[in-house]
Amino acid sequence: MPTHSEHLRYLRLLAQQFPTVAAAASEIIRIEAVLRLPKGTEHFMSDLHGEHEAFVHILNSASGVIHEKIDTVLGDSVSPAERAELATLIYYPAQKLPELKARQTDLAGWYRATLLRLIELCRFVSSKHTRAHVRAGLPESCAYILDELLHAHFEDHDKDLYYGQIIDSMLRHDRADAYITRLCEIIKWLAVDRLHIVGDLFDRGPRPDRILDSLMAHHQVDIQWGNHDVVWMGAASGSPLCILTVLKTTLAYNNTDTLESGYGISLRQLERFAQRTYGQSDVTRWLPHTDARNGAAGDLTATARMHKAVTILMLKLESQVIERNPDFHMEGRDWLQRIDWQKGTVRCGDSEYMLLDRDFPTVTPSDPAALTAAEQQVVDGLVRAFAESERLQRHVQFLYDHGALYKICNGNLLYHGAVPMTQEGEFAEHVYEGHSWSGKGLFDYCDRRARQGYFAPEGSPARQAGQDFLWYLWCGAQSPLFGRSAMTTFERLYIADPATHVEVKDPYYRLIDRPETADKILAAFGLQGEGCHIVNGHVPVRAIEGESPVKGGGKLIIIDGGFCRAYHQKTGIAGYTLVYNSRGLILRTHQPFESMEKAIHEDEDIASKSEYIYTAPRRIQVADTDEGVRKRERVRDLEALVKAYESGLIPQGLRV
Numbered sequence: 001m002p003t004h005s006e007h008l009r010y011l012r013l014l015a016q017q018f019p020t021v022a023a024a025a026s027e028i029i030r031i032e033a034v035l036r037l038p039k040g041t042e043h044f045m046s047d048l049h050g051e052h053e054a055f056v057h058i059l060n061s062a063s064g065v066i067h068e069k070i071d072t073v074l075g076d077s078v079s080p081a082e083r084a085e086l087a088t089l090i091y092y093p094a095q096k097l098p099e100l101k102a103r104q105t106d107l108a109g110w111y112r113a114t115l116l117r118l119i120e121l122c123r124f125v126s127s128k129h130t131r132a133h134v135r136a137g138l139p140e141s142c143a144y145i146l147d148e149l150l151h152a153h154f155e156d157h158d159k160d161l162y163y164g165q166i167i168d169s170m171l172r173h174d175r176a177d178a179y180i181t182r183l184c185e186i187i188k189w190l191a192v193d194r195l196h197i198v199g200d201l202f203d204r205g206p207r208p209d210r211i212l213d214s215l216m217a218h219h220q221v222d223i224q225w226g227n228h229d230v231v232w233m234g235a236a237s238g239s240p241l242c243i244l245t246v247l248k249t250t251l252a253y254n255n256t257d258t259l260e261s262g263y264g265i266s267l268r269q270l271e272r273f274a275q276r277t278y279g280q281s282d283v284t285r286w287l288p289h290t291d292a293r294n295g296a297a298g299d300l301t302a303t304a305r306m307h308k309a310v311t312i313l314m315l316k317l318e319s320q321v322i323e324r325n326p327d328f329h330m331e332g333r334d335w336l337q338r339i340d341w342q343k344g345t346v347r348c349g350d351s352e353y354m355l356l357d358r359d360f361p362t363v364t365p366s367d368p369a370a371l372t373a374a375e376q377q378v379v380d381g382l383v384r385a386f387a388e389s390e391r392l393q394r395h396v397q398f399l400y401d402h403g404a405l406y407k408i409c410n411g412n413l414l415y416h417g418a419v420p421m422t423q424e425g426e427f428a429e430h431v432y433e434g435h436s437w438s439g440k441g442l443f444d445y446c447d448r449r450a451r452q453g454y455f456a457p458e459g460s461p462a463r464q465a466g467q468d469f470l471w472y473l474w475c476g477a478q479s480p481l482f483g484r485s486a487m488t489t490f491e492r493l494y495i496a497d498p499a500t501h502v503e504v505k506d507p508y509y510r511l512i513d514r515p516e517t518a519d520k521i522l523a524a525f526g527l528q529g530e531g532c533h534i535v536n537g538h539v540p541v542r543a544i545e546g547e548s549p550v551k552g553g554g555k556l557i558i559i560d561g562g563f564c565r566a567y568h569q570k571t572g573i574a575g576y577t578l579v580y581n582s583r584g585l586i587l588r589t590h591q592p593f594e595s596m597e598k599a600i601h602e603d604e605d606i607a608s609k610s611e612y613i614y615t616a617p618r619r620i621q622v623a624d625t626d627e628g629v630r631k632r633e634r635v636r637d638l639e640a641l642v643k644a645y646e647s648g649l650i651p652q653g654l655r656v
């Protein structure tokens with residue numbers, strides 16, 4: 001609670017902005033009007049995994065929201081094919097506009113019809129917003145005309161004539177393309193207020209860097225980090241182990257483009273080292289995943305050699321990190337210390353297994369975690385290249401600025417992985433740095449440690465500890481971003497017995513089938529009530545086996561977007577996204593996306609099914625949202641200011 005004098009000081013500051021009773025009162029009236037508007041639409045996606053084309057399509061189409069608006073506004077008077085064409089134009093104006101223009105025999109007529117349709121649509125999507133909000137988002141060059149088009153009244157004059165005149169003059173001055181493009185952008189902007197990304201932007205798919213560029217251009221986005229994101233954040237922070245881990249996945253998916261073209265990180269030095277060291281080795285086991293083997297045979301062999309080189313480097317650095325972090329309790333996964341170099345076997349759990357690859361030319365058995373001089377050089381070069389990639393640094397800075405381990409927004413709790421639990425359904429306790437953490441406390445602790453890896457002073461022990469923790473968040477058994485017993489990368493590469501490949505899910509994933517688990521988690525994060533839900537990513541939903549993404553009696557939804565092509569066979573469906581508008585929470589089920597090429601030229605949209613999983617008892621207003629809480633506080637302050645004016649405590653018209 002502020003003291004009386006602090007409060008007065010604050011009111012005097014507010015008085016600078018609203019110097020009279022009239023000014024303060026009209027601001028109160030304006031805010032109260034906004035509070036009664038319907039809540040803006042939120043759009044949720046997760047597990048994008050570098051599939052930028054599918055991501056851009058879902059983003060542009062707002063998971064089908066745009067198409068629905070078109071259907072509502074234009075209805076049956078316009079054919080389905082023309083509506084689909086208009087939808088494509090809105091999604092991809094730069095690519096679709098030239099194509100459509102080239103096809104017209106009466107171009108002026110087409111311009112008129114298209115502009116009129118876009119204006120109608122724009123008026124419809126702007127109806128939930130105040131005029132000031134819409135005006136603030138209009139590009140300066142077109143602001144005046146667009147404001148006129150969107151807000152003109154036609155009580156006493158002819159709308160068609162008025163629009164007709166404006167459009168004619170746009171055509172005469174060759175401005176129609178610019179206005180069409182602007183209108184398309186505004187429709188997308190107004191249709192979705194806020195975008196939530198529930199983790200895993202990186203890995204497997206080709207261009208996560210392009211996804212990040214799109215997100216950075218978005219008007220309002222937040223990110224809940226996934227395990228694949230934190231390891232890239234660790235890599236950009238300068239953690240050698242995180243760098244090798246992201247390289248391992250990148251090479252296994254033959255995605256060197258992400259690094260070389262996307263981030264300007266050259267793999268030449270690594271490639272030469274791999275050629276020198278493993279040139280004579282059989283690297284068949286190290287070839288990229290079968291569905292990622294596009295490229296010449298020679299290139300694939302070079303990739304396989306690099307894959308092997310980084311894996312062995314990764315194992316060495318894992319050994320070092322595990323040793324210096326007893327808190328992680330990962331000694332059982334310190335593989336290089338568990339190998340019998342003479343016999344060529346490894347101890348996994350209580351059993352001994354033959355190694356499938358016994359070729360370790362860079363390992364000294366007495367000190368297996370030590371890097372050779374040549375390996376150290378490769379690692380140093382990579383650390384420098386990651387640090388010097390400006391684009392990667394910009395992207396990771398953005399992930400820190402707009403991201404967190406979890407988010408609470410308008411009654412919903414969003415996180416990527418799991419809240420670690422005991423078999424009995426209690427929040428599991430974990431001791432780090434001598435303190436025990438669980439539930440929300442564990443999430444807050446992990447968030448702090450993740451930031452430490454990037455923000456603690458260069459070269460400090462705190463920074464290294466934070467980076468080690470970023471790696472733990474990627475694969476640790478108690479990491480809320482991972483939620484599995486172990487990441488069995490080593491076992492899959494080196495041990496034939498498939499029983500060792502199993503990753504056991506945290507009890508959380510069983511317990512979320514019960515409604516009380518979701519309620520317990522929500523309560524721990526300070527949320528309760530009908531409208532509160534948990535939005536979770538991370539695990540592909542096996543729709544093919546009848547699994548539903550809606551758990552906990554409807555309180556928890558797993559929305560792995562299923563963008564990852566490599567997983568389509570497992571899920572039998574592309575995935576899920578969520579839309580939360582003023583009427584409730586809508587689950588969208590999407591079929592796989594073919595390509596942007598097809599979407600643009602054949603108007604092929606992603607087929608989606610949509611179902612309400614929560615219907616609000618009445619239309620949700622801005623007043624019911626987090627923004628509404630802030631606005632109501634503002635109203636209270638302004639009312640106090642009015643009182644202060646009326647009682648003479650603060651003189652009106654005061655300027656300092």
Ligand SMILES: O=P(O)(O)OC[C@H]1O[C@](O)(COP(=O)(O)O)[C@@H](O)[C@@H]1O
Nearest residue numbers: 200204227228484487488489503538
């Ligand atoms: O299928 P891939 O790409 O080889 O990777 C498998 C690994 O990915 C993981 O599933 C983690 O990735 P997700 O966060 O996307 O689930 C690990 O549990 C597993 O070891």
Ligand SMILES: [Mn+2]
Nearest residue numbers: 200226227538
């Ligand atoms: Mn994940």
